[in-house]
Amino acid sequence: MTGVLSVPLLLASANDFSGAFKFIGNNPHLLLTLSGQQMVLSGAAIGAAMLFGVPLGLVLGHLHKGSFVAINLSNVLRAVPSLGLLAIMLALISFGFLPAFIAMFVLAFPPILTNVYVAVDGVDPQTVDSARGMGMSPFGVASRVELPLALPLIFAGLRTAAVFVIASATIASVVGGNGLGNIIFNQPSYGLAGVLGAAITVTILSLLVQGVLLVAQRYLTPRGLRVTRARGEATALSVAPGGAENLLAAGTEPA
Amino acid sequence: MLAVPGAVLPNFGQTSSCVRNNGLFCWSWFSQHWSDTFGPAIGQHLVLTVIAVAIGFVIAMAASLVAYRLPWAGAGFNVVFTLVFTIPSIALFELLVPATGLTRTTAEIALTSYTLLVMFANFVTGLRGVSADVLEAAEGMGLTRGQRLRRVELPLAIPAIVAGIRVATVTVIGLVVVAAYVDNEGLGVPILQAIQNSSFKTELIAAAVLAVLLAWAVDALLVGSQWLLTPWLRSRRA
Amino acid sequence: MSADRSTAAVAARRDERTPAATLEFDGVSKRYPGASGPALDNVSFTVPAGEVCVLVGPSGCGKTTAMRLVNRMIDLSDGDIRLDGDSVISRDPTTLRREIGYVIQQIGLFPHFTIADNIATVPKLLGWDKKRIQARVAELLEVVSLPPEMAKRYPRQLSGGQQQRVGVARALAADPPLMLMDEPFGAIDPITRDRLQDEFLRLQREIRKTIVFVTHDIDEAIKMGDKIAIMREGGHLVQFDSPAEILTRPADEFVARFVGIDRALKRLTLRRLHDLEMAPVPAAQVGDDAGPVYERVAASPLDELIVVDGEGKPLGRVGADRLQAESRVPDSRLDPVGVTAPETWTLRDGLAMVMTDGNRPLLVLDEAGRAAGVVTVEQLSGALRPNGSPAPTVPERGDPEVSA
Numbered sequence: 037m038t039g040v041l042s043v044p045l046l047l048a049s050a051n052d053f054s055g056a057f058k059f060i061g062n063n064p065h066l067l068l069t070l071s072g073q074q075m076v077l078s079g080a081a082i083g084a085a086m087l088f089g090v091p092l093g094l095v096l097g098h099l100h101k102g103s104f105v106a107i108n109l110s111n112v113l114r115a116v117p118s119l120g121l122l123a124i125m126l127a128l129i130s131f132g133f134l135p136a137f138i139a140m141f142v143l144a145f146p147p148i149l150t151n152v153y154v155a156v157d158g159v160d161p162q163t164v165d166s167a168r169g170m171g172m173s174p175f176g177v178a179s180r181v182e183l184p185l186a187l188p189l190i191f192a193g194l195r196t197a198a199v200f201v202i203a204s205a206t207i208a209s210v211v212g213g214n215g216l217g218n219i220i221f222n223q224p225s226y227g228l229a230g231v232l233g234a235a236i237t238v239t240i241l242s243l244l245v246q247g248v249l250l251v252a253q254r255y256l257t258p259r260g261l262r263v264t265r266a267r268g269e270a271t272a273l274s275v276a277p278g279g280a281e282n283l284l285a286a287g288t289e290p291a
Numbered sequence: 292m293l294a295v296p297g298a299v300l301p302n303f304g305q306t307s308s309c310v311r312n313n314g315l316f317c318w319s320w321f322s323q324h325w326s327d328t329f330g331p332a333i334g335q336h337l338v339l340t341v342i343a344v345a346i347g348f349v350i351a352m353a354a355s356l357v358a359y360r361l362p363w364a365g366a367g368f369n370v371v372f373t374l375v376f377t378i379p380s381i382a383l384f385e386l387l388v389p390a391t392g393l394t395r396t397t398a399e400i401a402l403t404s405y406t407l408l409v410m411f412a413n414f415v416t417g418l419r420g421v422s423a424d425v426l427e428a429a430e431g432m433g434l435t436r437g438q439r440l441r442r443v444e445l446p447l448a449i450p451a452i453v454a455g456i457r458v459a460t461v462t463v464i465g466l467v468v469v470a471a472y473v474d475n476e477g478l479g480v481p482i483l484q485a486i487q488n489s490s491f492k493t494e495l496i497a498a499a500v501l502a503v504l505l506a507w508a509v510d511a512l513l514v515g516s517q518w519l520l521t522p523w524l525r526s527r528r529a
Numbered sequence: 530m531s532a533d534r535s536t537a538a539v540a541a542r543r544d545e546r547t548p549a550a551t552l553e554f555d556g557v558s559k560r561y562p563g564a565s566g567p568a569l570d571n572v573s574f575t576v577p578a579g580e581v582c583v584l585v586g587p588s589g590c591g592k593t594t595a596m597r598l599v600n601r602m603i604d605l606s607d608g609d610i611r612l613d614g615d616s617v618i619s620r621d622p623t624t625l626r627r628e629i630g631y632v633i634q635q636i637g638l639f640p641h642f643t644i645a646d647n648i649a650t651v652p653k654l655l656g657w658d659k660k661r662i663q664a665r666v667a668e669l670l671e672v673v674s675l676p677p678e679m680a681k682r683y684p685r686q687l688s689g690g691q692q693q694r695v696g697v698a699r700a701l702a703a704d705p706p707l708m709l710m711d712e713p714f715g716a717i718d719p720i721t722r723d724r725l726q727d728e729f730l731r732l733q734r735e736i737r738k739t740i741v742f743v744t745h746d747i748d749e750a751i752k753m754g755d756k757i758a759i760m761r762e763g764g765h766l767v768q769f770d771s772p773a774e775i776l777t778r779p780a781d782e783f784v785a786r787f788v789g790i791d792r793a794l795k796r797l798t799l800r801r802l803h804d805l806e807m808a809p810v811p812a813a814q815v816g817d818d819a820g821p822v823y824e825r826v827a828a829s830p831l832d833e834l835i836v837v838d839g840e841g842k843p844l845g846r847v848g849a850d851r852l853q854a855e856s857r858v859p860d861s862r863l864d865p866v867g868v869t870a871p872e873t874w875t876l877r878d879g880l881a882m883v884m885t886d887g888n889r890p891l892l893v894l895d896e897a898g899r900a901a902g903v904v905t906v907e908q909l910s911g912a913l914r915p916n917g918s919p920a921p922t923v924p925e926r927g928d929p930e931v932s933a
Contacts, residue, residue, distance in 0.1 A: 427635075430602060526683050
């Protein structure tokens with residue numbers, strides 16, 4: 037496959053990319069407007085998913101109940117391709133913001149719910165026990181112990197959801213969810229330069245959001261947990277089909 | 292008589308009233324076009340997926356073995372793979388077009404890129420998860436480094452490895468649908484076709500549902516293979 | 530019957546036994562880069578072939594370091610370690626390790642291997658043929674008292690004690706002349722640990738390997754060791770002696786404190802009840818003439834008759850007063866047998882039993898459960914006095930080969 041990336045092709049693509057950057061320079065207003073629309077769609081979907089997913093995950097994790105649903109929902113729904121989901125929404129509802137929004141919500145909800153559940157469920161039982169032993173109410177335990185300790189993993193879920201949703205929101209313009217996809221899917225009007233310019237813009241957008249979320253996570257993570265933050269990240273994306281369970285089964289015993 | 296509001300007839304041979312009315316799902320149309328449209332699309336979809344996951348597996352495995360020995364290299368891989376993973380799929384596909392054109396190669400480069408982070412993270416977690424006692428015993432009994440890797444570390448990492456392959460595979464099956472924009476193959480093709488045909492619902496739903504079913508089936512297959520590969524996890528605990 | 534079979538197995542094993550190796554530490558030091566002091570400081574001792582040497586000391590004294598230098602899990606900085614005269618430094622580490630059994634506290638069984646495959650690990654590395662491996666696995670399961678059907682199970686289906694036996698069997702698989710055991714019973718509950726220790730001592734009497742055994746528990750060291758190496762912080766070897774010697778003549782204040790103020794009591798663990806000169810048991814069978822029996826009871830420290838069956842196993846007791854009133858040894862209304870002790874118990878166990886039983890003389894049973902003798906509290910406490918009864922020159926293990 038590397039042979040394909042030969043020198044003439046690279047030169048040709050360099051030409052295309054300079055056109056792309058020219059397009060970005062010439063159309064900042066258009067790109068900003070479309071980025072804004074895409075962010076509204078993504079933000080609304082992620083916000084709605086958090087509105088339902090975080091409390092539900094907290095309650096289920098606090099009670100250590102519903103693990104089957106909370107964990108397998110992600111596995112089952114991951115198999116739904118974003119474009120396939122948009123296609124189904126198109127068939128069921130038609131064009132517009134609403135089908136795009138619903139599709140984005142369905143994509144964002146599972147990683148958020150699963151990560152909140154796994155995070156809260158996984159808080160050291162001894163910590164929870166000592167909190168209860170000191171007389172904290174169940175609400176106090178959930179809000180002052182479990183939630184802060186679970187934050188790194190919850191943020192990991194949020195970041196995963198954000199990656200999925202921003203990527204999918206680009207495609208959502210095929211069903212009428214406005215965004216940078218309006219340019220990417222309309223090469224006849226904007227030319228290859230426009231398509232590439234929009235692709236670059238959406239890439240930057242996605243990286244920016246990840247960066248902001250990372251910084252926010254660092255701020256919100258209790259200081260005592262920051263030392264282990266790196267490890268939390270590494271496992272974040274592997275909160276995968278039965279991943280956590282299976283890894284636990286392999287088991288490490290403290291020396 | 293042909294005037295059905297909002298629906299332009301797909302130009303696939305004779306039409307039933309269901310198709311003319313753009314009903315939610317027309318079985319007859321679906322079965323008519325199974326062999327010329329959906330069957331081949333599933334085949335292409337699978338081929339694209341298997342190639343991407345296979346290449347991704349080799350790269351991720353190599354990277355994770357390096358990262359296992361050299362943690363600083365692992366941090367580097369993690370950053371690179373995370374960056375790639377963060378690029379929206381349609382953007383990555385399009386950004387590759389100037390270099391590799393509207394080809395299967397373009398599709399595979401992007402698809403492979405998306406498998407790396409998930410597999411890498413899982414492989415490393417799996418390798419690092421092998422208990423220190425087991426490694427100590429293996430070394431103490433005189434297994435060489437290579438023997439320890441082949442006979443102890445990799446087998447014990449199988450659950451995590453398969454978990455990584457499962458997520459990667461299911462993710463790729465979803466992304467192959469999008470790849471239809473740059474490579475005219477797979478179940479994304481009928482979806483794009485249907486969108487252009489005034490949202491022909493039967494074709495939209497058929498292709499989307501088939502993609503989901505394909506992902507579930509392949510995932511089940513992988514779960515089954517893990518079950519076969521890890522007899523020691525099947526037994527009940529003492 | 531099972532006893533016959535295992536003796537036959539032992540006899541068979543004895544013929545093909547690999548000779549045990551002599552282990553020499555010669556001025557061995559280990560320094561880690563960046564550490565302020567040495568982890569092991571100029572340590573020398575020699576473990577004769579077939580003996581158990583226990584390395585004992587507080588944490589950080591370098592005992593585990595010393596052990597891991599032997600199979601080159603780490604490399605020494607100074608001095609030399611020799612196995613039967615050959616320096617380990619000149620050996621390739623992996624081949625060396627295959628000739629040395631290695632048991633660690635966490636056992637480290639391979640969870641993805643069956644028990645049989647775990648035991649077969651080193652034989653497979655050495656390229657034994659399948660039949661030989663199979664036979665060896667079966668033999669070792671018997672040696673460590675695990676039923677043959679365990680072979681096909683996986684480690685997590687076994688209890689902790691069973692897993693540790695598999696760990697020992699795995700280390701023995703290639704019949705190594707030397708075994709290294711790092712707190713092998715440390716993670717096991719006290720009751721199981723005691724049983725495993727006893728089993729291991731019995732096994733060692735059969736296989737006679739040279740064993741380096743690391744523990745932080747002085748009681749375990751006294752129980753398991755032919756030689757004890759007491760170490761202290763900074764990697765110093767403070768005393769290298771037999772358990773009896775260490776208990777009787779601790780080299781310095783540190784050793785004295787480490788073995789504890791109860792060291793006289795601990796010395797009792799070095800001897801077993803059958804090592805004492807026990808008084809004969811006043812025993813008789815049902816229906817025996819009571820007259821002569823009464824005289825024997827009167828002469829015995831035990832103020833009771835022990836009624837035994839045809840094999841000599843106790844059925845019950847009859848008080849001296851009642852016996853005097855009977856003409857024959859009665860068969861009904863016997864008092865329960867009550868407190869007894871197996872002859873393999875240590876004097877310390879025996880003393881504890883006597884003291885909880887109101888200082889009454891103790892009825893001792895042999896391994897078949899027959900009444901073997903009577904031990905009194907005076908005899909047991911007499912063994913406490915350093916000069917009252919001479920400290921045994923050889924730790925008593927009840928093995929005729931030692932005294933022969």
